[in-house]
Amino acid sequence: MSKKIILASSSPRRQELLTQIEQPYTIRKPDVDESQIITHDPVEKVKQLAILKGRNVLLHHNDEIIISADTVVSYQNTIYEKPKSRKEAYEMMKNFSGDTHEVYTGIMLRSKDDEVVFVEKTEVEFWPLTEEELDWYVDTNDPYDKAGAYGIQSLGALFVKQITGDYYNVMGLPISRVIKEIRKF
Numbered sequence: 001m002s003k004k005i006i007l008a009s010s011s012p013r014r015q016e017l018l019t020q021i022e023q024p025y026t027i028r029k030p031d032v033d034e035s036q037i038i039t040h041d042p043v044e045k046v047k048q049l050a051i052l053k054g055r056n057v058l059l060h061h062n063d064e065i066i067i068s069a070d071t072v073v074s075y076q077n078t079i080y081e082k083p084k085s086r087k088e089a090y091e092m093m094k095n096f097s098g099d100t101h102e103v104y105t106g107i108m109l110r111s112k113d114d115e116v117v118f119v120e121k122t123e124v125e126f127w128p129l130t131e132e133e134l135d136w137y138v139d140t141n142d143p144y145d146k147a148g149a150y151g152i153q154s155l156g157a158l159f160v161k162q163i164t165g166d167y168y169n170v171m172g173l174p175i176s177r178v179i180k181e182i183r184k185f
């Protein structure tokens with residue numbers, strides 16, 4: 001790819017996924033107040049947050065493409081972001097137990113002359129979870145820096161019965177679609 005990829009993200013998972021596909025990139029971290037986006041629609045929310053993060057980072061050269069993203073979980077008309085406490089993490093996981101929720105990631109790609117925003121959805125079904133499993137899980141570090149209080153790529157893998165859609169979208173970046181969209185620039 002002739003363009004230089006700038007990843008506007010502090011997320012270690014987004015960095016890992018670009019590394020996994022051997023795509024060189026530079027990190028330029030956004031500094032935004034996410035609380036200013038107040039919509040209750042998960043698609044709108046991840047779009048607006050991706051735009052907020054993407055526009056916060058400066059383009060230094062004409063051949064750069066900025067990638068920014070935001071991931072949320074949605075279940076029964078409620079948006080779940082990162083849990084702020086053990087109690088919140090427990091409640092989130094208990095809600096998802098034995099049912100299917102959606103994970104949405106909004107992506108913004110931005111270059112000097114072009115801008116595109118899109119949203120990818122993945123459905124995730126959890127097995128019914130016991131109290132013992134919930135108690136054990138929220139006492140690990142796994143839930144606390146992740147939307148919906150679990151990591152599909154880490155200990156949260158234990159709870160996943162099936163998924164429909166892109167696995168990497170759940171991790172925070174639908175990597176194949178991102179690269180396809182970048183090639184269109």
Ligand SMILES: Cc1cn([C@H]2C[C@H](O)[C@@H](COP(=O)(O)OP(=O)(O)OP(=O)(O)O)O2)c(=O)[nH]c1=O
Binds near residue numbers: 147148151170
């Ligand atoms: C559901 C789920 C989310 N996540 C992560 C992906 C995202 O990093 C995080 C959601 O938070 P985001 O606010 O999307 O991203 P971030 O704050 O980690 O990074 P930045 O804003 O700088 O780009 O949850 C997983 O790693 N695994 C999962 O299974």
